[in-house]
Amino acid sequence: MASPDDYRRQANYRFDSADGPMMAVPVPGRPAPSNVTDGRFFGDEDWAAFGGALPAEANTAETAARVAAVFFCVSIIAEAVGSLALEFKDDNGPRNDFPLANVLAYEPNHLQTGAEFWAAMAFCAVLRGEAFAEPTVSFDGLEVWALHPLRTTSEWGERSLTVQYQSETGPRRLLPQELFWFTGIADGGLRPLTPWKQAKGAIDFQLALEVGSRAFFRNDRRPSGIVTTEQKLSDESAKRISEGVQKWKRGGTPVFEQGLKYDAVGSSNTDAQLVELFRQRTLEMARYWRIPRSMIADEGGNAGNNEQDTRSFVNWALRPLTRRIEQAITVRMLPPDLRAQKVRAKFNLDSMLRGDAATQWKNAVLARTASVMSVDELRTGWFGLAPLSVDWSKDARTPLNSNRAADTLTGGESAPQDKVE
Known part of the structure; x- marks a missing residue:
C-alpha cells in the first residue's frame, strides 16, 4: 500500500531536510495547492485587525470555547463542581481532622479558594479531557497548583504517562507520582478522548452560522x-x-x-431558518456534554420537569465527573496511613437534589421518620443550623413520640420506654 509520502513523490514533490522532518516543498514552477473554500467572507481580513473576527473552524480548545453553547455547557458543569462541598469520610462518619482536608476543601494554594481551584480543574477536564495539578511544599505547608493547559503536554504510552510542562523557568518533565490529575472517558486505552475534538463538527457548524449571520447583518441585512x-x-x-x-x-x-x-x-435569515438552525445546533452541542434541554434551550417547562432535568444533570453530567475526582483525590493525594483507615473524599451532591423548599422539608421529615438521619444531622447538614447537641438529637433511632425535647428543657425525667440505650 502506498504511503502519503509515495503520493507526494509521484506528484513531483521533493523533501528538503533544511525545512524540518518530512516537510514537503513543491518543485519550483509548479503552483502550490490552495484552499478556495476556507469559509471566509470578503472583508473579514479587515475586521480581524480589530480582534472581533471569528475563525472559520475550531482548531484549538480556546477557539471552541468561544462558541456560546460550548462555553455554557462546559462552564455550568465546572461551576457546579466548584460549588459542591468537598468532604472526607471513613466508615464511622466525617473525617476532617488532618491538614490535607482543609487544603483540598478550602485553600489549595494562597491564590485560590477551593471553589475556584476545583471549578478551574473541572473546566479544563470537561473541555480538554484531562486536568493536571502539581502538589508542592512551601513555607505555609502543602499547596496544590493547577498546571496551565497551554503549557502542558501529556504523553500517554500503552502503560505509561509523562507530562512535559513549559514553566516560566524552562521545560520540565513530570512523572505521574509527582502530579495530581484526573481525566475524562477514554476509548479503551489510557489516553482520554478530547471532548471539544469529539464535538468539532458541530462546533464548526456553529461557527459557520455565527460568521454567516454576522456578515449578513454587517451588510445591513442585504442579501448578495x-x-x-x-x-x-x-x-x-x-x-x-x-x-x-x-x-x-x-x-x-x-x-x-x-x-x-x-x-x-442569497437568502435572508428568515428563508435560511437561521433561528431554527441556531436552536438545533445548540441542542446538538448540549448532547455532547449531557446538558438537559431545559437548561440550555429557551423553552421553559413546568417545575416538575425542571426538577427532573436538574436530577438528570446531576446524575449524568456531574456525578460521573465528581466520582472520578473523588477517586483521584483518594488514590493520588491521601497518604497511605489515611487510606488504610478507609478515609475517602466525597463531594456532597445532596444540596442539588433536594428540590424546592417544600420538598426539602418533606424529605427531612421522611429522613427523620425512617430513622435515617438524626435531628442534629438534619439541622447542620440540610438547613445550616447549630446542632442541639443533646443525646436524643444525636441519635437517629430516637422515637418520634418521645417528649424528650420538653424533658430536656424542664429538667424532667423521660419515660423509661423513651430512653436511648
Whole structure:
C-alpha cells in the first residue's frame, strides 16, 4: 500500500531536510495547492485587525470555547463542581481532622479558594479531557497548583504517562507520582478522548452560522446579488456604477443608470431558518456534554420537569465527573496511613437534589421518620443550623413520640420506654 509520502513523490514533490522532518516543498514552477473554500467572507481580513473576527473552524480548545453553547455547557458543569462541598469520610462518619482536608476543601494554594481551584480543574477536564495539578511544599505547608493547559503536554504510552510542562523557568518533565490529575472517558486505552475534538463538527457548524449571520447583518441585512445590463458600459459609467456599489455596501441607496438591474442570489435569515438552525445546533452541542434541554434551550417547562432535568444533570453530567475526582483525590493525594483507615473524599451532591423548599422539608421529615438521619444531622447538614447537641438529637433511632425535647428543657425525667440505650 502506498504511503502519503509515495503520493507526494509521484506528484513531483521533493523533501528538503533544511525545512524540518518530512516537510514537503513543491518543485519550483509548479503552483502550490490552495484552499478556495476556507469559509471566509470578503472583508473579514479587515475586521480581524480589530480582534472581533471569528475563525472559520475550531482548531484549538480556546477557539471552541468561544462558541456560546460550548462555553455554557462546559462552564455550568465546572461551576457546579466548584460549588459542591468537598468532604472526607471513613466508615464511622466525617473525617476532617488532618491538614490535607482543609487544603483540598478550602485553600489549595494562597491564590485560590477551593471553589475556584476545583471549578478551574473541572473546566479544563470537561473541555480538554484531562486536568493536571502539581502538589508542592512551601513555607505555609502543602499547596496544590493547577498546571496551565497551554503549557502542558501529556504523553500517554500503552502503560505509561509523562507530562512535559513549559514553566516560566524552562521545560520540565513530570512523572505521574509527582502530579495530581484526573481525566475524562477514554476509548479503551489510557489516553482520554478530547471532548471539544469529539464535538468539532458541530462546533464548526456553529461557527459557520455565527460568521454567516454576522456578515449578513454587517451588510445591513442585504442579501448578495448581481448587477446586470444589456447595454455597453463606458469607462465613466463603470466607474460611477462601482462608486454606487460601494455606497450600497455602506448602507446607502445608489441610483443605477443604463438599465442596470439588481438580482438577489442569497437568502435572508428568515428563508435560511437561521433561528431554527441556531436552536438545533445548540441542542446538538448540549448532547455532547449531557446538558438537559431545559437548561440550555429557551423553552421553559413546568417545575416538575425542571426538577427532573436538574436530577438528570446531576446524575449524568456531574456525578460521573465528581466520582472520578473523588477517586483521584483518594488514590493520588491521601497518604497511605489515611487510606488504610478507609478515609475517602466525597463531594456532597445532596444540596442539588433536594428540590424546592417544600420538598426539602418533606424529605427531612421522611429522613427523620425512617430513622435515617438524626435531628442534629438534619439541622447542620440540610438547613445550616447549630446542632442541639443533646443525646436524643444525636441519635437517629430516637422515637418520634418521645417528649424528650420538653424533658430536656424542664429538667424532667423521660419515660423509661423513651430512653436511648
